[in-house]
Amino acid sequence: MTAPPPNAPIEIFLSGPPGLEPLLRDEVAARGFANPRVVPGGVICDGGWPEVWRANLVLRGAGRVLARVARFRAMHLAQLDKRARKVDWASLLRADIPYRVEATCRKSRIYHAGAATERVCNAIADALGQPPVDKAALVVRVRIEDDLCDISLDTSGDALHKRGHKQSIGKAPMRETLAALFLRACRYDGTEPVVDPMCGSGSFVIEAAEIARGLAPGRDRSFAFENLACFDAGAWGQLRSDTLAPNRTALTFHGFDRDAGAISNAVQNAERAGVAESTRFTHQAIADLAPPDGPPGLVIVNPPYGARIGNRKLLFALYGSFGAVMTARFKGWRVGIVTSDKGLARATGLHFRNVSAPIPHGGLKIQLFQTGPLK
Numbered sequence: 001m002t003a004p005p006p007n008a009p010i011e012i013f014l015s016g017p018p019g020l021e022p023l024l025r026d027e028v029a030a031r032g033f034a035n036p037r038v039v040p041g042g043v044i045c046d047g048g049w050p051e052v053w054r055a056n057l058v059l060r061g062a063g064r065v066l067a068r069v070a071r072f073r074a075m076h077l078a079q080l081d082k083r084a085r086k087v088d089w090a091s092l093l094r095a096d097i098p099y100r101v102e103a104t105c106r107k108s109r110i111y112h113a114g115a116a117t118e119r120v121c122n123a124i125a126d127a128l129g130q131p132p133v134d135k136a137a138l139v140v141r142v143r144i145e146d147d148l149c150d151i152s153l154d155t156s157g158d159a160l161h162k163r164g165h166k167q168s169i170g171k172a173p174m175r176e177t178l179a180a181l182f183l184r185a186c187r188y189d190g191t192e193p194v195v196d197p198m199c200g201s202g203s204f205v206i207e208a209a210e211i212a213r214g215l216a217p218g219r220d221r222s223f224a225f226e227n228l229a230c231f232d233a234g235a236w237g238q239l240r241s242d243t244l245a246p247n248r249t250a251l252t253f254h255g256f257d258r259d260a261g262a263i264s265n266a267v268q269n270a271e272r273a274g275v276a277e278s279t280r281f282t283h284q285a286i287a288d289l290a291p292p293d294g295p296p297g298l299v300i301v302n303p304p305y306g307a308r309i310g311n312r313k314l315l316f317a318l319y320g321s322f323g324a325v326m327t328a329r330f331k332g333w334r335v336g337i338v339t340s341d342k343g344l345a346r347a348t349g350l351h352f353r354n355v356s357a358p359i360p361h362g363g364l365k366i367q368l369f370q371t372g373p374l375k
């Protein structure tokens with residue numbers, strides 16, 4: 001079994017938050033990847049290694065990009081051992097780059113993940129002449145389900161929400177990948193202003209500004225695929241320079257927070273992301289919020305929710321005052337609220353046209369509550 005040549009089709013798995021897979025599929029399709037389809041926990045599409053690199057570079061909603069390098073039946077450990085040895089490891093992994101193997105087993109005759117890990121480690125170690133290394137950054141993932149074994153390379157390394165810009169954070173930051181998918185759920189396409197009245201570290205505002213500027217989310221970070229034997233630095237350099245051509249935007253994206261520390265974090269994060277010119281962060285409480293000059297757009301907010309920060313009773317007043325400000329001052333704007341608490345969402349008094357499925361986030365289930373343009 002040999003590694004696919006650079007342009008041979010590979011099944012590419014893009015992990016995404018359970019509940020938001022269809023939004024990720026829409027992004028994958030909009031970015032021109034072939035044949036995207038939803039599966040539990042993500043989206044699968046087809047492509048060669050250049051698409052694997054491009055997916056890491058341009059997709060805002062994917063958590064990781066896995067490239068499947070082998071699939072075979074494995075009814076018992078000896079068969080797993082034999083078939084894992086047929087993979088052309090030397091064409092995929094480099095002997096000088098540490099790797100490790102992580103296996104999971106479900107509904108299969110091979111039920112011991114540790115034993116499965118050991119067999120695949122032995123196959124790779126014999127091919128490369130190097131044993132695996134605990135905590136190595138490069139991960140080979142083995143998934144055995146219904147006796148079918150998939151072997152994939154985690155081509156991202158650090159999870160993709162780690163874009164490298166949001167280094168200053170407060171108590172409950174939203175992951176960039178989730179922020180991007182919620183913006184997509186609100187049909188935000190980079191052509192309208194965005195306001196986050198409780199912006200914390202600025203995730204929504206920075207993400208919205210980057211989308212408007214056409215900045216690729218992975219532009220400032222490295223990826224695990226750069227350490228694979230099948231990596232072509234010249235082709236990657238060309239792809240990056242073809243992709244990294246930012247637009248201009250006349251729009252300004254606004255964040256507000258009553259916490260001065262949060263505002264200073266957001267300003268630093270926006271500077272690191274290269275969107276300081278398109279963003280404005282102001283130390284101001286919700287009661288003083290007014291819409292910026294210009295056409296209406298989208299208000300998107302992730303207010304505190306009781307289980308993590310703040311006291312639920314006080315939060316009813318906060319959500320109530322947010323709703324009152326929206327109703328009185330933000331005519332024509334759409335509102336998206338991300339919260340774990342339906343009761344608090346209702347306390348805004350806003351009429352929600354759309355409520356998303358509950359999405360796991362930081363040990364809680366959060367939902368996006370969306371209004372139409374306010375009348």
Ligand SMILES: C[S@@+](CC[C@H](N)C(=O)[O-])C[C@H]1O[C@@H](n2cnc3c(N)ncnc32)[C@H](O)[C@@H]1O
Nearest residue numbers: 173174198200201203257258259285286302304
């Ligand atoms: C859950 S955090 C937002 C996290 C943010 N989405 C991020 O990614 O970092 C909620 C924020 O609401 C702010 N906040 C709470 N009450 C506020 C008020 N009355 N006016 C403005 N901001 C407020 C808090 O300071 C906190 O930064």
